[in-house]
Amino acid sequence: MTVSRLVTDAVIAEGLVKHYKEVKALDGLDLRVPQGSVLGVLGPNGAGKTTAVRILTTLLKPDAGRAQVAGIDVVEDPAGVRTKIGVSGQYAAVDEYLTGFENLDMIGRLYHLGRKRSQQRARELLEQFRLDEAGDRMAKTYSGGMRRRLDLAGALVADPPVLFLDEPTTGLDPRSRTEMWDVIKGLVAAGTSLLLTTQYLEEADLLADNIVVIDHGLVIAEGTADQLKAQVGGERLEITVSDATRIAQARKVLQPLGVGPVVVEEHQRSLLVPVTGGASVLADALRRLDGEGIEVDDVGLRRPTLDDVFLTLTGHTAEESEQAESDDQLEEVAR
Amino acid sequence: MSTATALSDGFVVAKRNLIKIKRVPDMIVFTTMSPIMFILLFAYVFGGAIDQQGGGEGYREFLIAGIFAQTVVFGATVTGAGLADDIKKGIIDRFRSLPMSPSAVLFGRTLSDVANNVIVLVVMGLTGLLVGWRIRTSFEEALLGFLLLLLFAYAISWVMAWVGMLVPSPEVVNNASFMVIFPLTFVANTFVPLETLPGPLQTFAEWNPVSAVTQAARDLCGNPNPNPAAPEPTSWALQNPEIYTILWAAVVLLIFVPLSNAQYRRSTSR
Numbered sequence: 001m002t003v004s005r006l007v008t009d010a011v012i013a014e015g016l017v018k019h020y021k022e023v024k025a026l027d028g029l030d031l032r033v034p035q036g037s038v039l040g041v042l043g044p045n046g047a048g049k050t051t052a053v054r055i056l057t058t059l060l061k062p063d064a065g066r067a068q069v070a071g072i073d074v075v076e077d078p079a080g081v082r083t084k085i086g087v088s089g090q091y092a093a094v095d096e097y098l099t100g101f102e103n104l105d106m107i108g109r110l111y112h113l114g115r116k117r118s119q120q121r122a123r124e125l126l127e128q129f130r131l132d133e134a135g136d137r138m139a140k141t142y143s144g145g146m147r148r149r150l151d152l153a154g155a156l157v158a159d160p161p162v163l164f165l166d167e168p169t170t171g172l173d174p175r176s177r178t179e180m181w182d183v184i185k186g187l188v189a190a191g192t193s194l195l196l197t198t199q200y201l202e203e204a205d206l207l208a209d210n211i212v213v214i215d216h217g218l219v220i221a222e223g224t225a226d227q228l229k230a231q232v233g234g235e236r237l238e239i240t241v242s243d244a245t246r247i248a249q250a251r252k253v254l255q256p257l258g259v260g261p262v263v264v265e266e267h268q269r270s271l272l273v274p275v276t277g278g279a280s281v282l283a284d285a286l287r288r289l290d291g292e293g294i295e296v297d298d299v300g301l302r303r304p305t306l307d308d309v310f311l312t313l314t315g316h317t318a319e320e321s322e323q324a325e326s327d328d329q330l331e332e333v334a335r
Numbered sequence: 336m337s338t339a340t341a342l343s344d345g346f347v348v349a350k351r352n353l354i355k356i357k358r359v360p361d362m363i364v365f366t367t368m369s370p371i372m373f374i375l376l377f378a379y380v381f382g383g384a385i386d387q388q389g390g391g392e393g394y395r396e397f398l399i400a401g402i403f404a405q406t407v408v409f410g411a412t413v414t415g416a417g418l419a420d421d422i423k424k425g426i427i428d429r430f431r432s433l434p435m436s437p438s439a440v441l442f443g444r445t446l447s448d449v450a451n452n453v454i455v456l457v458v459m460g461l462t463g464l465l466v467g468w469r470i471r472t473s474f475e476e477a478l479l480g481f482l483l484l485l486l487f488a489y490a491i492s493w494v495m496a497w498v499g500m501l502v503p504s505p506e507v508v509n510n511a512s513f514m515v516i517f518p519l520t521f522v523a524n525t526f527v528p529l530e531t532l533p534g535p536l537q538t539f540a541e542w543n544p545v546s547a548v549t550q551a552a553r554d555l556c557g558n559p560n561p562n563p564a565a566p567e568p569t570s571w572a573l574q575n576p577e578i579y580t581i582l583w584a585a586v587v588l589l590i591f592v593p594l595s596n597a598q599y600r601r602s603t604s605r
Contacts, residue, residue, distance in 0.1 A: 057432045059603050082434040093425035097355045109347045110435040112340070138358065154429065 010035050010162045010193030011056060015065035018051050018217075025051040027217035028065065033162075033195050038188050040208025041197040042306065048217035049197035050090070053166045056195070057087045070162050083111075086155030090167035094150050096140040100131050103139060104153055111158040118157075125153040129183065145176025149183065156187070163187065165196045169203060181206060201306030211306075213313055221313050228309045234259070235303055237273040237285060242295040244269050253288045257281055269297070341436035348430075348443025352417065353450060363451065366413070367458040370406040374399065374459065377526060378466050393561035399468040400480075400552040401525030403459060404545055407488035408516055410452045414444055414492040415499030415508040423504060427602055438596055445492040452488050456481060471557030480555030483580050487548040490584035493591035500598045525549050529573075530565055541570035544583040550576035 011033035018026040026048045033039040043049050054060040056067055058078035067074045070084035094103050101122050108118025126135040129149040134142060139150060148168065155163060168184065169177040184207055188194060198204050204211045205225045212222040221228060237257070241250050250271055251262050260274040275281045282301050289296055356363055378395045418441075421427045430440050460468075470477045499508050522536055523546040532540055540546050550573050553559075572579040 054428075054603060059428060059431050079434060082432060085432065087429065087432040089425055089428060091425040093429040095351060095355075095426060097358045098351060102351075102354065106347055106351055107429075107433065110344055110430070110433045110439075112434070 008035050009033065009068075009071075010037075011039070011067070011069050011195055013052070013056065013065065013067040016052065016055055016062045016067060017064035018048075018055065018060065018062050025217050026055075026062070026065075029214065029217060030219060031056075031195070031212060033193055035193055036191045037209045038194040038196060038207055040204030040211040041195065041214060042199075042201065042204045042211055042310075043197075043214040044199060047214045049214065050166055051217070052214075053087075053089075053164050053195070053197060057085055057164055058082060083158075084160055085162050085164060086158065086160035087164045088148075088152045088155040088166070088168060090170045094139045094142075094147055094154065097138060099138055100126055100135045100142070100150050103150060104157055107154045107157045113158065121157055125156060129153045143176070145172055145179060148172060148176070148180060152180075152183065161193060163192050163194045165194065167197055167199065170199065177203075201310065205306055213310060215313075221309070225306065228306065229304045231309065231312065234274065234276045235278065235301055237275045237282060238270060238298075238300045238302060239273070239285065239289070239296060240268065240270040240298040241289075242269075242297050246294050247271065249292060250289060250294050253292055253294070254285055257285055257288075275301075341438055341442065344436040344439030345442035345446060348440050349447040349450070350443075352444060352447035356447075356451060356454075362413075363454060366406075366410060366451070367455050369409075370402055370455065370459050371462050373402050373405070374462055374466060377402070381526070393559060395467045396469065396558045397528075397553070397561050398526060399459075399463040399466075400556060400558055401523075401549050402463075403456060403484055403552055404487070404523075404549040405520040405525055406455055406459060407452050407484050408491055408520055408545065410455055411448065411488050411491035411495045412509060412512045412516070413451060413495075414448045415495035415497075415502075415512065416505040417444060417448075418496055418499035419502055419505040419508050422500065422602055427599075431600075431602070437600060441493075441496055441592075441595055441599055445489060445496065448492050449485055449489055452485055456484065468558070469556075472555060476555045476557075479577075480552040483548055483551050483555070483577060486584050487544070487580055490587040490591075493588055493595055497591055497595040497598055500595065500602045519543065520545050523549060524573075528560055528562055528565055529568065530562075538570075541568065542572050544572075544580065547572050547576040547579040547583065551580050 009032055011031060013029060013031040016026045016029040016031075017024075029048065029052055031039065031041070031052065041049050041052065051060065055062045056069055056074060058074050058081050061075060069081045072080040072084065074081050094100075095106075098106065104122035104125055105118050108121050109115070111118075113121060123132070123135070126132045129152070131146060131150060131153070134146060139147060142150065152165070152168065155165070165184070169180050172180060181203070184194075184196070188207065194207075196204070196207060209224065210222065211225055211228060212219045213228070214220065221231065223231075237254075239250070239254070241247060244266075247264055247266065247269060251264060254271060254273050255262050257275060258273040259276055263272040264270075265272070273285070279301065282299065286296065286299065377398050382394045382398070418427070421430075421440075427440065431437075495508065495512060498511065499505075502508055502511065522532070523540050523543045525545060529537055529540055529546070550568070554576065568574055
């Protein structure tokens, strides 16, 4: 490891290993968050995301490997690391019997900002997170989205240079999730280094500069969202026919357009054709189907999502890691 | 981390817990209701029967210090339940990720539980005065008695803190501690004079620290044994109840303060 990397990386983890009794939560995990960038750590439940965050935030000691946050070793100087980080977890760790203001003020005092500065900072953050009106109400009365915003505000009290968000939108309704994304995008724009874990592929795509995909405590792929999508190949043409009996015929018609085998999803009456060439292929496909008199319900061209990436890399989707093995359909799409 | 920082962080945490007492008055109401109920039940249900034994009218006066001791010991379970709850809700995770003094959470927690016990003792003292309990010594002596009760409870708080961080949920703290606290507070001189207990139980009760702190509170408030013919206590613990209480509390603190602090550094939710 060179000196320049120490200076420019907000987070470096090398070969992190952690066991819980017989379960291996981390199996030699490597991570790197360059200063001022956002790393999305993507993986299903139980992939080791939370364990990694806990080690990097000094809550757990790794069994092996090393990690530095803001240039400080997490095992040798945990107290030093704690002055550089803000953490917000998947369970909003707010005290529900305190008001929003009291929660933030308390955190400020525990960062040793002093009474005056803590109070001032609490008010600032309440306003920034649109909680100023609710600021003097007990957090117990807050909605899930408000609690999560308060928890995130708590992580920002001391303006830490490195931020860890562990599944910041898990369990939120779509509207609160979108609100949370806006808030996080604002932070990122201001230059905070961020490590974000998520189960949502869309979230990583939207917020992260770089993404690592982890499964069973190990990085299985990394890159930008575009690079990961490129690993899976180009676009897919999705066509749903009106008459289920004509799927086989449609397949025959469309096969010459594909750069790979056409995948049929029988019960959805849809066909997936891997293609290159964009919109012109789409027009061509419709012309051919029309020529055979096959009616089409729906048609679309889509770039592969990170879901497809996950599927290709692990053979199962992020959400359905348990049952994926038996689900032939998913396996087929992956190939 | 300096001691001053540890203290000021501890006060911040204690303040947070005290706000909770204010916001959830049910908790303090229920922790005081049950001792009040005990006072009334024992004074008027058992009291009559015990008076028949030749104790005279003094049983109620004798009883109150025992209930003080029992209540502060039960009050200490709040420490464990509160910590278990904070761990479950991820609040300890947050505290542990802050650059605060690592001992402040436990110090603040046990400190606010002392405040909790002070409130409870005041309410019970007033109830005691209503049913006939009196302080027959000086203010200073009585105050010393109450301080010993609080010191004793403070020591138990640290045991409960350790238990609270080991168990998976706040409910378990209550159930587990009741199993220990009931025998500990009943096989003692809390509700009945020691000489009425059978042999082995009497020996246990003589060395039971709950007996000592009860005896100390009784002596310092000037509440006599209702049976004037009762023999003098034979154990050193009850002959020197103040010293025994202080020694016992010191030993418990010496063991459980470091043990709890070590456990805190390992605690995470789930």
